[in-house]
Every structure is written in structure tokens, then in C-alpha cells.
Amino acid sequence: MVDNIAIASLPLPEFAKVRYSGWQLDELTPATENTKTTYFLKNTISGIEVSGQSTTYQHLSENMIAQGVIVMGMKQAQMVYGPLVNKLIGSVISKRADRLSAQNYEQFNTGIFVYIPDQVKFDDVLHLTLNHLAMSGQDFVARIFVCVGAHAKVTILQEMHTIGSEKTKASVVIEVLAKVGAQVTYANIDSLGEQTTAFINREVLVKDHATVDWQNAEFNDGNVVMRVASQLNGEGATSHANVIGLTIKKQTQGLVTTVLNKGRHTVGHIFQRGVILNRSTLVFNGIGQIIKGAKGSDAQQESRVLMLSRRARGDANPLLLIDENDVTAGHAASVGRVDDEQMYYLMSRGISERVARKLVIRGFMGEVLMKMPTRAAQQKVMSEIERKLQYEDD
Amino acid sequence: MTTLKVENLHVSVAGKEILKGLDLIVNTGEIHAIMGPNGTGKSTLSQTIMGHPAYQVTQGNIYIDGQNLAEMSVDARARAGLFLAMQYPSEIQGVTNTEFMRAAINARRPEDDQISVMSFIEKLDEKREFLAMTEEMAERYLNEGFSGGEKKRNEILQMMMIQPQIAILDEIDSGLDIDALKVVSRGVNSMRSNEFGALMITHYQRLLDYIVPDFVHVMMDGKIVKTGDANLAKKLEAEGYAGLRDELGLDVHLTDEETNSYFVED
Numbered sequence A: 001m002v003d004n005i006a007i008a009s010l011p012l013p014e015f016a017k018v019r020y021s022g023w024q025l026d027e028l029t030p031a032t033e034n035t036k037t038t039y040f041l042k043n044t045i046s047g048i049e050v051s052g053q054s055t056t057y058q059h060l061s062e063n064m065i066a067q068g069v070i071v072m073g074m075k076q077a078q079m080v081y082g083p084l085v086n087k088l089i090g091s092v093i094s095k096r097a098d099r100l101s102a103q104n105y106e107q108f109n110t111g112i113f114v115y116i117p118d119q120v121k122f123d124d125v126l127h128l129t130l131n132h133l134a135m136s137g138q139d140f141v142a143r144i145f146v147c148v149g150a151h152a153k154v155t156i157l158q159e160m161h162t163i164g165s166e167k168t169k170a171s172v173v174i175e176v177l178a179k180v181g182a183q184v185t186y187a188n189i190d191s192l193g194e195q196t197t198a199f200i201n202r203e204v205l206v207k208d209h210a211t212v213d214w215q216n217a218e219f220n221d222g223n224v225v226m227r228v229a230s231q232l233n234g235e236g237a238t239s240h241a242n243v244i245g246l247t248i249k250k251q252t253q254g255l256v257t258t259v260l261n262k263g264r265h266t267v268g269h270i271f272q273r274g275v276i277l278n279r280s281t282l283v284f285n286g287i288g289q290i291i292k293g294a295k296g297s298d299a300q301q302e303s304r305v306l307m308l309s310r311r312a313r314g315d316a317n318p319l320l321l322i323d324e325n326d327v328t329a330g331h332a333a334s335v336g337r338v339d340d341e342q343m344y345y346l347m348s349r350g351i352s353e354r355v356a357r358k359l360v361i362r363g364f365m366g367e368v369l370m371k372m373p374t375r376a377a378q379q380k381v382m383s384e385i386e387r388k389l390q391y392e393d394d
Numbered sequence B: 001m002t003t004l005k006v007e008n009l010h011v012s013v014a015g016k017e018i019l020k021g022l023d024l025i026v027n028t029g030e031i032h033a034i035m036g037p038n039g040t041g042k043s044t045l046s047q048t049i050m051g052h053p054a055y056q057v058t059q060g061n062i063y064i065d066g067q068n069l070a071e072m073s074v075d076a077r078a079r080a081g082l083f084l085a086m087q088y089p090s091e092i093q094g095v096t097n098t099e100f101m102r103a104a105i106n107a108r109r110p111e112d113d114q115i116s117v118m119s120f121i122e123k124l125d126e127k128r129e130f131l132a133m134t135e136e137m138a139e140r141y142l143n144e145g146f147s148g149g150e151k152k153r154n155e156i157l158q159m160m161m162i163q164p165q166i167a168i169l170d171e172i173d174s175g176l177d178i179d180a181l182k183v184v185s186r187g188v189n190s191m192r193s194n195e196f197g198a199l200m201i202t203h204y205q206r207l208l209d210y211i212v213p214d215f216v217h218v219m220m221d222g223k224i225v226k227t228g229d230a231n232l233a234k235k236l237e238a239e240g241y242a243g244l245r246d247e248l249g250l251d252v253h254l255t256d257e258e259t260n261s262y263f264v265e266d
């Protein structure tokens, strides 16, 4: 089944300035772990929690059920809605996009499937919680597909966690299809564990007059390469891709955020903010591409990283590829530092060193933080910041 | 009453002795001014009091109300009542002015009695308007892209928000235009009370016309060489440091002496 030779001949996905070929993300043994425990969702929150291969929590509001919303574990969806699921998977991120995505396509054995029919609108946030069970030492290979129908309006909050502390790898591919006029806010809080080395690839296909906004918080503790991409295919399609990242200890997080303006009058904005502590590395690559014919389009990007340690390494690389004249585009990037002199200044007003650091970090990420869709999600990001700061003196 | 007491202070920077036995007492209710030639150690004194890590105390002590500062971290010193308006304030990306000042106020209050957002905003608006600062400036990252004069004004805003017992103002007047100088002076004067004392470092008599000091100290070569009242500053302005040095019979070299006499001869 697995066409190893063909997959091996595909190139690794490109994460400029991140050396990750040694992470061996292309050698995965999919885990088959199960659990009965629900770790995060409770109290009739709308959504689903999948841990390893088990779906332990599933709840939809009356309103969602009445409107025909489908949310289920990927394996179950393949059984119940086989033809639909199989047609959709691979339609946003091609089966052979790159070596790691292709491998995910061949090997995934868990995940989540979401289908939102045309015209459906709901106000409560749909939670998709995906937990990697790292108890057996095998790897997590998961796929998520979210199909949002024409003129539907939804807000999704996806979280990823590692449960257990075995050294493992994870490959998660997330495809989102936003049909004509759909309005989607897709927030992600990724907090995979220190011992999880991961490849995460998420991409949305945005049709005519649809809007998809990403709010991504990369708070993983291990080595991660993460790509988030918006293909603006339809006339007037819009996407804001906001990403924040915080790295600690000796970890590396290498991120690529891509917006491809294909349709006319498409708008793609990338906004990235990262903070780097200890000896860690954080790389932001921003790619804005406007193809010939995408007249009246707009591609903007801003990436800034802040280093709170002398031994940290940070990079912000903006790339604009423009093949059309009738467009607007711009980019800004910076790598800054908070040094001893600045800490002294903050502390000279009575603020403790710990609070001073927290201020810098929270302030720097504030704009994306405030866009998290629920109070709980904002709180979660703040507590992730606090949690990461505890390692600060290591 | 709060007292800042500097006793026989010797300080070295990068292995070089800058302060050479300095004594000074500042009480709340008093305004002190320190004047002195460039490079004489005025900023060194203020940074040492605040606890900047580059400045090594090699002899002597500094106390605030009997507590020895040597045992206190920078933030603890501030919470004990000290404030330093710096000659060159840092710019800090990521932290808005507002958030910064709120954290500074809250650092002085117990965890279960933090200032409410409403009363904080009210206070900020009041002080900000007093200093003719725009709302937009309060929302910007701390000092980032501020002009020289705006930074100085922002230092005074922080002082007015924090309401310290003893404030050291290091050249708060440099880089200010005439109107701004009046605004900033008004800010400092508004703090004058029995609960507030200040040590102002300045090069110009003009500031002391607006904020009339109770004491004027002249510093040369790492020591206070003369103390007087406001008239001492006027005399200095007229006669320069060389005159005072010769009067006191000090053996101190002044960097700009040759240049000055050159101009005189011209």
C-alpha cells in the first residue's frame, strides 16, 4: 500500500533557514493507542476530542445538529461517509505536495472530519481537540478535514496536545475548504510536548468572496516545523494569517506562512510575532505570492521576533513574489532584543524581573492574543505563556 | 518622612574610580539640585543609587530610611520609594506605556488589591493631560520612536503616576524646548509636598528658575565640593566651574577649560 519509493523521491517541504532533515520526520510508525479518558473538553462544550485513535468526547449543540453539521473522528467518518471523505481528502493539500504530506496521506490512522452544510451559521465556537498519546513510543499521524459550505459562518478552535512523555514524532495535516461566501475563523493553539518532534501542515482553499482568518499560537515545547497556507482562489477571497510563537530551552520552531493570491481582488495579510527564550530558535518565513492575472489584489506581511536571551536565535524572512502589476503589496520584518539595559529600565519602576519579562512577551503577542475567539482561548494562551516562562531559568 | 542617605560613596565603572567619597542627604519635602561639569559622575551617582549592575560600590553605603540599598535589587529599591528619571531612557518593543505604568503601580500593591482599570485610566488621563501628552502616546510601545523631548516628558508622566517618595531626575531638562520645559517643571512642582523629595541633575540655571531648589550642590571629580542655596546656581552660571574650583583651591582638570579660554581670548 505505502508506496515508499515514490514518496521518498518527493522533496521535503521547504522551511527556509531551518535545518530539520536530521529530525527524521519521514520515518514514522503510526501509533495505535486508545484511551477512555477525556482530557480537555467538558460541560457540553460544542466539539470533539480525539486522543490517539479514540474519540472520547463528542457534543454538538441542538442548533448545529438541526442544521446538519457533521463532526466525527476521521476513522468513523471514513466508514460512515466513505465516498465524501475520500473525495475531499487531498483536495486542498495534494496527495503528493511534498514528502511529509504524502506520507501523512498514506499513513494517517486518526483525525477529525467536519462538514458544515451551505448557509449554516452558529455563534458558539466549535472545539476540535486532538491529543497525541505518547505512551508507547510510536508516532502520531493524523488528518483533519474541515469543509465549510457556501455562505456558512463558523468559528473553530483547534488544540493539539501531547499526553505522555515518550520521545515520539507527530505528523498532522489539516485541510480546510471554504466555499463561496463562507466566513471562517480558524484558531489553533498548538502545545505539543517537549518530546514530540512534529510536522504540522495546514492549508485552506478560499473560494469566491469567502473569508478565512487564521489565529495560530505555536506554543509547542519540542522541535516543530509548521506551515500555514491560504490559497485565495476565488474573486475577492480574503485571508488574514496571524501567527504567534514562543520558544524555550533548546527547541526549534520553524514556521512558514504562505498566502497565494490567485483570484482577482484577493486580499492576503500575514502577521507574525514571536518571542524567543533561552537557547531556542524561532524562524518565521512569510511568503506572499501574487500570480499573473490576480488584478487588484493585495498582499501584505509583517513579521517580528523578539529575543529575550543572548543565546537565542531568531529569524524573520519576508518573501514577496509578484507577477502582476495591478496590485498592492508590502512587507516589514524585524528581529529585536530586550537586553539587560531594558530590563533594568523596567525594574527601576518597581516591576520584578519575572513580571517584566511577562509584560514584554504578552505585549508583543497582544494583537493576536486578543483575536482568540473565546475568553477561555485567550486565557489558555496567557497560561501557556506563564507555563513556558517557568522554564526560563533552566 | 523618607530619607535617602549617601555616605562616603566610592564607585568604580569598568575598573575606573568615578565617585570618590560622596556624602549627601535628601529628605522628603526637599528639592536638591546637583550641577557639575560633564563626566564628573552625576549620572554615575544616580545609576548607583538605583542599582544599575555596571556600577560597583567599592566603599561607603547608601540607605533609604535605614535600609541598606546594597542588599536590595533594583525593583526592591523602586518599591522602597526611589525613582530615577533617566538621562537616556530605554525603548522597549512589546510593552505599551499604559500597560507598563499599570504594572508599576500594581507592583506596589498587594496581589488582592490591584488598581482597577477604571481608576487607573482616570489617573492616567489626568496626569497625561497635565503634561499635554496625547492619548496615542500612552498606547504606544514604551518610548519607541519617541523624540528626545517626548521621552523626558514620559519619564515625568511615570513619576507622577507612581508617586515615589524620592525622585532623581537626571537632566530632565536637556532636549526640551522652552514650552516643554515649562510643562515638565509644572509636573515636578505639582508633586512638591512633605511626602516628596527630589534630586535634580542639571546643567542649566534655567530649570532652577522654574523648580526652585532648597539646596544646590556642585560636584567635581566624583565629590560634592560645595553646597548652597538657589543663589549658588546663579553664581555658577555667571562664573563657570573654573572660577569655583580656583576659589576652593581644588586640583581638578576640567575637560572644556582650554576651549573656553580660547573663546575668551577670541
Ligand SMILES: Nc1ncnc2c1ncn2[C@@H]1O[C@H](COP(=O)(O)OP(=O)(O)OP(=O)(O)O)[C@@H](O)[C@H]1O
Pocket (backbone or CB within 6 Å): B013, B014, B018, B036, B037, B038, B039, B040, B041, B042, B043, B044, B045, B054, B087
Ligand atoms: N557604563 C559605563 N562604562 C564606562 N564608563 C562609564 C560608564 N558610565 C560612566 N562612565 C564614565 O564615568 C565618568 C562619569 O560619567 P557620568 O555619566 O556619571 O558623568 P556625568 O556627570 O553624568 O556627565 P554628563 O554631564 O555629561 O551627563 C565618565 O568618564 C564616563 O565615561
Ligand SMILES: [Mg+2]
Pocket (backbone or CB within 6 Å): B042, B043, B044, B087, B170
Ligand atoms: Mg549624566
